Amino acid sequence: xxxxxxxxxxxxxxxxxxxxxxxxxxxxxxxxxxxxxxxxxxxxxxxxxxxxxxxxxxxxxxxxxxxxxxxxxxxxxxxxxxxxxxxxxxxxxxxxxxxxxxxxxxxxxxxxxxxxxxxxxxxxxxxxxxxxxxxxxx
Numbered sequence: 364x365x366x367x368x369x370x371x372x373x374x375x376x377x378x379x380x381x382x383x384x385x386x387x388x389x390x391x392x393x394x395x396x397x398x399x400x401x402x403x404x405x406x407x408x409x410x411x412x413x414x415x416x417x418x419x420x421x422x423x424x425x426x427x428x429x430x431x432x433x434x435x436x437x438x439x440x441x442x443x444x445x446x447x448x449x450x451x452x453x454x455x456x457x458x459x460x461x462x463x464x465x466x467x468x469x470x471x472x473x474x475x476x477x478x479x480x481x482x483x484x485x486x487x488x489x490x491x492x493x494x495x496x497x498x499x500x501x
Contacts, residue, residue: 367423367424367425368423368425370418370419370422370423371416371419371423373415373418373419374412374415374416374418374419377408377411377412377415378412378444380408381408381409381412381444381448382448384408385448385451385452385459386451386452386456388456388457388458388459401465402464402465402467402468403468405445405465405468405469405472406468406469406471406472406475407472408469408472409441409445409468409469409470409471409472409473409476410472410473410475410476410479411476412441412444412472412473412476413437413438413441413472413473413475413476413477413480414476414479414480416437416440416441417433417434417437417476417477417480417487418480420432420433420436420437421433421487430487431487433487434477434480434487437477438473438474438477441469441473441476442469442470442473445465445466445469445470445473446466446469449461449462449465449466449469
């Protein structure tokens, strides 16, 4: 069973990276004077998480019906993950606060991740077909 979850390793590592960075106390993070840099970082992190999560949900074999809903499920998981982290920052962590613009940056990164995935691979079904063809050619 564990080897079947291996397709999620990059998504999991990205989510872990996001959680670790997000849970640092406010005074522990380096101060950068570039306006909006934190929003750009949010955008990039959730873009990458979305990219890896779509791929993992398409590749997984545990729940076959998930493949057809990979983008929808990945979007829900990624957006909820970002919202939960923001809530934790606003309620539990010292020196951190809840910011709507962080959530907006997360959602924008998520949507851009979908767009990039579709631009590169097309619909998830085409991604599966391309992977099958490349495996056959090898």
